[in-house]
Structures are given as C-alpha cells and as structure tokens.
Amino acid sequence: MVEITRKQREIQQRTQDILRVAKPILLSEGFQALTMDRVAASMQYAKGTIYNHFPNKEEIVLALAIEAMRLRHKLFDKAAAGQRSARIRLMTIGVACEFYTQSCPEEFQVEQWMRNSNIWGKSSPDRQAVIRECEAGCMQIVASLVRESLAQGDLPAIEHLSPEEMVFGLWAITFGSQILTASSPSLHSIGIFDPIRSTRIHCCRLLNGFGWQPLHSIDEYLGTVEQISAEFYPQFKQIQREHR
Amino acid sequence: MVEITRKQREIQQRTQDILRVAKPILLSEGFQALTMDRVAASMQYAKGTIYNHFPNKEEIVLALAIEAMRLRHKLFDKAAAGQRSARIRLMTIGVACEFYTQSCPEEFQVEQWMRNSNIWGKSSPDRQAVIRECEAGCMQIVASLVRESLAQGDLPAIEHLSPEEMVFGLWAITFGSQILTASSPSLHSIGIFDPIRSTRIHCCRLLNGFGWQPLHSIDEYLGTVEQISAEFYPQFKQIQREHR
DNA sequence: GCATTTTTTGACGCCCCGTCAATAATTGAC
DNA sequence: GTCAATTATTGACGGGGCGTCAAAAAATGC
Incomplete structure (x- = not known):
C-alpha cells in the first residue's frame, strides 16, 4: 500500500x-x-x-503556498505545545507570527500571492482544499487555547463574543498589521515607526481587555514577548538584522 | 491657466x-x-x-484604484464632518468602511489588486504618489479625530501608545477583518458567521480600552452603529449608483 | 528481443504586449 | 480656401509566454 x-x-x-x-x-x-x-x-x-x-503556473504558486502554510502550521504547533499557561502559549503563537513574517518573508509573500484571486481562481480544488485545511488548522490551534483558558477559568466568558470571535479579533489585528506593514507605503509617513511593537501592544490590550488572567502591564508583556522570542527563536535577532 | x-x-x-x-x-x-x-x-x-x-495595463488598474481610494476618502471626509463627538464621528468612519466594502465591493477589490506587487511595481511613480497621498489622507482624518479627543480630554493619553499607533490599531483590525472576510474561505468553517458584527464588537472594545469617553456597552455601541448606518446610508443602492 | 506502455520532447497555434513607421486628421498662417 | 506643419491614430510586427499534442524515446514486461 x-x-x-x-x-x-x-x-x-x-x-x-x-x-x-x-x-x-x-x-x-x-x-x-x-x-x-x-x-x-x-x-x-x-x-x-x-x-x-x-497544469499551469498558478498551481506552482499554490504548491509553494501550501509549503508555506505547512511551515506556519508547524510553528504554531510548536508554539502551542508545552506546559505553560494558555495565555503564554498564545503569546508564543504571536511571536511565531512575527518570526514567520520577519524571517521567512518569502513564505509570507507567497501566502499573499495565493490570496490573489487570479491565482486562487485558476488553481485546482484539491490544492485549495489543502490550503483551507491548513488555515483552519492554524485557527483551531488558537481556538483550543482559548477554550482551554475558558475551561480553566483564566478567561471569563464574554457576553456577545464567542471564543471563535476572540480568535478572529486576534487574527485580524495580527494579520492586518502585518499586511499593512508589508504593503502600505504611507505607514512611516503617518508616524508608525515600529509596527511590530505597536502590534504587540494592541495584542496585549486585547488580551487584557478579554480579562485573560494573569493581566500584564505593557512593560511586562513586552518583556515576556522578548523572552519568548529569545527562547524560541534565538537566531531571530540575527536574521532580523540580516533582513534589515 | x-x-x-x-x-x-x-x-x-x-x-x-x-x-x-x-x-x-x-x-x-x-x-x-x-x-x-x-x-x-x-x-x-x-x-x-x-x-x-x-503605458500599460497595470496603469489602468492603478487609475481605477485611485478612483476607488478617492471615493473612500470622500466617504471618510463626510463621516468625519459634523458636530458630533469625535468618538461618534470615528464610529461613523467605521461604518463608512463597512459601507464601502459592502456596497462598493468592486472598488474594494480594486484596492486589493493595487496592493499586488505585480501591479504596484509596474506602475508609474506619479500614480503611486497619488495613492500614497490618498491613503495618508484617510489616515490623517482618523488621526485628527484622535488628536481632537485628546485635546478635549475625552481620550486620555496612553503610556506607550501614540495617537498614530491608536489609528494603526483601528486600521489594522478593520482592514484585517475585511481582508479575511473577503479572502479566507475557512472563516465560516471555524465558526465566524457574522464577521461584521464581530469587527464592530472588537472596535468597540478597542475604543473602550483606550478609555475613550463616553464608554459604550456593546449593546449601546451596536445600536449606535445601526443608527449611524441608517442615517448615513439609508439607501444602499442609490449611493452605489451615484458613483457609477 | 520485441511489443506495449509510459514518459519526454519541442514545434506549433494562439494570444498578448508594447512599438513605431505610415497614415489620417487637425491646426493655423497666409 | 489652401497648404504646410503639427498632432493623433492606426494596425502590422517582433518578441515572447501559454498550453497542446503527435512523434520520438525510454521503460516495462513477456
């Protein structure tokens, strides 16, 4: 077989x-x-x-996108593993996203290409399905952390907002920030000089806003993120410099 | 002359x-x-x-993108005008974004195309500059509402977070949500059935989180948004026709 | 060793891009 | 109104990419 x-x-x-x-x-x-x-x-x-x-070059792009998303999925898996609190593991996923975008810019780029309707529309349903599974898989990892915290009582149920919608919020702000950072030439001119830091702060505020225990001050949060970053991606700083 | x-x-x-x-x-x-x-x-x-x-077809796309962004800018301008509080006018801009994406999907689509590096890279610096100005202009409208509220004391200065970074957060979550809604096939399967409502809630929580007075309960916020929507865009089709 | 199946090849037809010399239209001076 | 100069329009053309397919080559199996 x-x-x-x-x-x-x-x-x-x-x-x-x-x-x-x-x-x-x-x-x-x-x-x-x-x-x-x-x-x-x-x-x-x-x-x-x-x-x-x-059968066409669009399929090549989608095949590369599948590789990229598998890598993302793997990073998410690693980040979500371990014994630490769900909140810390969620933050680790956030760091994984940063790492991915920063030090695998090629994969990130390919993911964006894939979203282009020209390419998506021409590719085969099979590969499309793989992409969808992969994307859903990444979201499920985050969602299960949310559910875990809900079950453990670290995270209070919020009226009007399902766990999935919390994931959606985190996803949107992370993804939106990264897309804007990558493709909005006016960012710098409007006075955003360190979008990664801004994004971290917004995520921290979002998590605190959910009432996700233990709450972090911004300084704590930024410090913890740096620690996680150094621990999980020791080569990150170096790569970051390489890519300026 | x-x-x-x-x-x-x-x-x-x-x-x-x-x-x-x-x-x-x-x-x-x-x-x-x-x-x-x-x-x-x-x-x-x-x-x-x-x-x-x-000089090439990419320029045609960029020219259409300029039209689209001018329309967006105009909607932002209208939303930001008036005598109401800055917070309400900001919410009106949020509604304008929803309106734009929903009832001018073609323009929204063209904006996405424009971000595609294939097209952006082939187009003329002149048109690129127009786009950048337009985008910066939209952001400035939002930024000036933030600054106005800061000056008036409705919005407390936040340590670690400049006014521009607040704009960035709002922008990222709105934009991120809309992109995901438009291009993520797995959204529904993960359990996000009403992304617009989710986005509204996240924006409300973000504004409240900034301490932007007067704070709204989710119900109040959603109600107010509905009111604004009905007031500014009573007839979806009519406005859509205007700009054809 | 030979027939059959599978794989590889690259020339081909089609279409699109962007150019440019030739042609047509417009302008303005007289 | 005429005619030369200027400006605008035209569409054939060279270059190139896409995807196909019949023919050639290679692999398989008997």
Missing part, C-alpha cells in the same frame, strides 16, 4: 525540484518572471515535462 | 471612457482578461490609441 516504485519516487522528487527552482524566480522577480519555459530550461527538461507535474 | 481646449477635453473624456470599459472587464473576468486589444476593440479604437492614455 505504501509501495512506491523507484519511478514514482523520482517523479515526486522532480516535483520538489520544480518547486525549488520556481521559488527563487517567483520571489526575486515576481509572478510575471515565473514562466514554464524558464523553469524547464533551468532544469534542462522540456516544457511538456513540467506540465506533467503542474 | 484653466484654459482647456476642446481637444484636451476630448482626450480626458476618453481616458475616462477607457476606465469605464476596463472596470467591468477587470472585475468580472480578472486581470488576465483585461487586455489592451480588448479594451481597444470595445471602444472601436486602435490599440495604439489606448497606449496614448496608459
């Missing part, structure tokens, strides 16, 4: 190779520059062979 | 005509389907003539 012939393995390997070739082209020169001819030429295969693996 | 020859007027008019032709193509069939040949054929002009107006 898990029998895989050599041939099949070779084919799977080549699918990977195609992605490895396509990714730098996509990320450094954009979607336009990613052409099937070029991918084929880079690998010394004929174009038709590439088409045996991906 | 404001002398405009008939010829110039005709040319300006045709630029508009091109946008009127391009918009439905773009919105109903996507960026792929928007080809210069097709635009030209639709208007019974030669392709070269279209190129006299726009």
Whole structure:
C-alpha cells in the first residue's frame, strides 16, 4: 500500500525540484518572471515535462503556498505545545507570527500571492482544499487555547463574543498589521515607526481587555514577548538584522 | 491657466471612457482578461490609441484604484464632518468602511489588486504618489479625530501608545477583518458567521480600552452603529449608483 | 528481443504586449 | 480656401509566454 516504485519516487522528487527552482524566480522577480519555459530550461527538461507535474503556473504558486502554510502550521504547533499557561502559549503563537513574517518573508509573500484571486481562481480544488485545511488548522490551534483558558477559568466568558470571535479579533489585528506593514507605503509617513511593537501592544490590550488572567502591564508583556522570542527563536535577532 | 481646449477635453473624456470599459472587464473576468486589444476593440479604437492614455495595463488598474481610494476618502471626509463627538464621528468612519466594502465591493477589490506587487511595481511613480497621498489622507482624518479627543480630554493619553499607533490599531483590525472576510474561505468553517458584527464588537472594545469617553456597552455601541448606518446610508443602492 | 506502455520532447497555434513607421486628421498662417 | 506643419491614430510586427499534442524515446514486461 505504501509501495512506491523507484519511478514514482523520482517523479515526486522532480516535483520538489520544480518547486525549488520556481521559488527563487517567483520571489526575486515576481509572478510575471515565473514562466514554464524558464523553469524547464533551468532544469534542462522540456516544457511538456513540467506540465506533467503542474497544469499551469498558478498551481506552482499554490504548491509553494501550501509549503508555506505547512511551515506556519508547524510553528504554531510548536508554539502551542508545552506546559505553560494558555495565555503564554498564545503569546508564543504571536511571536511565531512575527518570526514567520520577519524571517521567512518569502513564505509570507507567497501566502499573499495565493490570496490573489487570479491565482486562487485558476488553481485546482484539491490544492485549495489543502490550503483551507491548513488555515483552519492554524485557527483551531488558537481556538483550543482559548477554550482551554475558558475551561480553566483564566478567561471569563464574554457576553456577545464567542471564543471563535476572540480568535478572529486576534487574527485580524495580527494579520492586518502585518499586511499593512508589508504593503502600505504611507505607514512611516503617518508616524508608525515600529509596527511590530505597536502590534504587540494592541495584542496585549486585547488580551487584557478579554480579562485573560494573569493581566500584564505593557512593560511586562513586552518583556515576556522578548523572552519568548529569545527562547524560541534565538537566531531571530540575527536574521532580523540580516533582513534589515 | 484653466484654459482647456476642446481637444484636451476630448482626450480626458476618453481616458475616462477607457476606465469605464476596463472596470467591468477587470472585475468580472480578472486581470488576465483585461487586455489592451480588448479594451481597444470595445471602444472601436486602435490599440495604439489606448497606449496614448496608459503605458500599460497595470496603469489602468492603478487609475481605477485611485478612483476607488478617492471615493473612500470622500466617504471618510463626510463621516468625519459634523458636530458630533469625535468618538461618534470615528464610529461613523467605521461604518463608512463597512459601507464601502459592502456596497462598493468592486472598488474594494480594486484596492486589493493595487496592493499586488505585480501591479504596484509596474506602475508609474506619479500614480503611486497619488495613492500614497490618498491613503495618508484617510489616515490623517482618523488621526485628527484622535488628536481632537485628546485635546478635549475625552481620550486620555496612553503610556506607550501614540495617537498614530491608536489609528494603526483601528486600521489594522478593520482592514484585517475585511481582508479575511473577503479572502479566507475557512472563516465560516471555524465558526465566524457574522464577521461584521464581530469587527464592530472588537472596535468597540478597542475604543473602550483606550478609555475613550463616553464608554459604550456593546449593546449601546451596536445600536449606535445601526443608527449611524441608517442615517448615513439609508439607501444602499442609490449611493452605489451615484458613483457609477 | 520485441511489443506495449509510459514518459519526454519541442514545434506549433494562439494570444498578448508594447512599438513605431505610415497614415489620417487637425491646426493655423497666409 | 489652401497648404504646410503639427498632432493623433492606426494596425502590422517582433518578441515572447501559454498550453497542446503527435512523434520520438525510454521503460516495462513477456
């Protein structure tokens, strides 16, 4: 059943190779520059062979997006594991998001591309389903932390606001901040010089606002986030500098 | 100085005509389907003539984005005018955002397209500058409401959080929610059935969290938002037509 | 070793982009 | 009203990407 012939393995390997070739082209020169001819030429295969693996270039982008979201999912999983309080583990997920966006900017970029309706619309339902599962999976990790805290009494039930809606709020502010940071050229001119710090503060206020115990002062929160960051992603600062 | 020859007027008019032709193509069939040949054929002009107006199709998209953002700016302006408290006027801007996204989905869509680096990167610095000004202008409207409230004492200065950062938070959560609503297929499956209501609640909690007087209970807030909505946008369709 | 199946190939048809020399229209001087 | 100069329009063209498919090559199995 898990029998895989050599041939099949070779084919799977080549699918990977195609992605490895396509990714730098996509990320450094954009979607336009990613052409099937070029991918084929880079690998010394004929174009038709590439088409045996991906029916169009949009599918390549979606395949890369799936890899990106799997990475995100893995980071979320690691962050949500462990013995600490749900609130701390939730903060760790927040740090994971920062880490992801900052030190895997390519994956983050691909996720944005995937949201582009041109690409989404042309890709196969199968891959779309994988993406959806992955996204839902990430949300479920957060949601289960919320439910855990509710069950343990750290987090009071809030009238008018379901646990899922709390997740939605956290997600929206994190995601919204990151998108704006990445694509709003006017941010700096309006006086936002450190969007990451701003985002952290808003998340802290949101969590405190939910009444999620133990409440943190901003200074505590920022300090704890720094600790988590240093602990989980010791290489982060370095990478951060690399990417300026 | 404001002398405009008939010829110039005709040319300006045709630029508009091109946008009127391009918009439905773009919105109903996507960026792929928007080809210069097709635009030209639709208007019974030669392709070269279209190129006299726009050096490439990305510029057409950006020109449409400028129209969209001007509309957004106008809505913000109207919302921020009037004699009511700054907090109410801010809420009115929130309603304006909802209105914009809901009843001008095409404009909202074009704004997203514009953020796509493929399009942004290929367009002219002039149009990019207009977009930036427009975006900064929208933010300034919000920022000045914040500053007004600070000056009047309705809104306490918050340690660690500048007025601009408050704007950033509001912007991020509103924008983030809307993007997610528009492009996250898993929202429904995770249990978010009324994202607009959720977003309103989060905004209310954010404003209350800032200590922005007078504080609203969720019920009050939702009620007030409904009132504003009914007052400013009594007839959804009519306003939509105005800007066609 | 040979027939059958699978895989690879790359030329092909189609379409789009953006250009530009040729053509048409407009202008303004006389 | 005429005509030369200026300006605007045209559409054929070169370059290139997409996706296909019949033919060639390779692998398989008997």
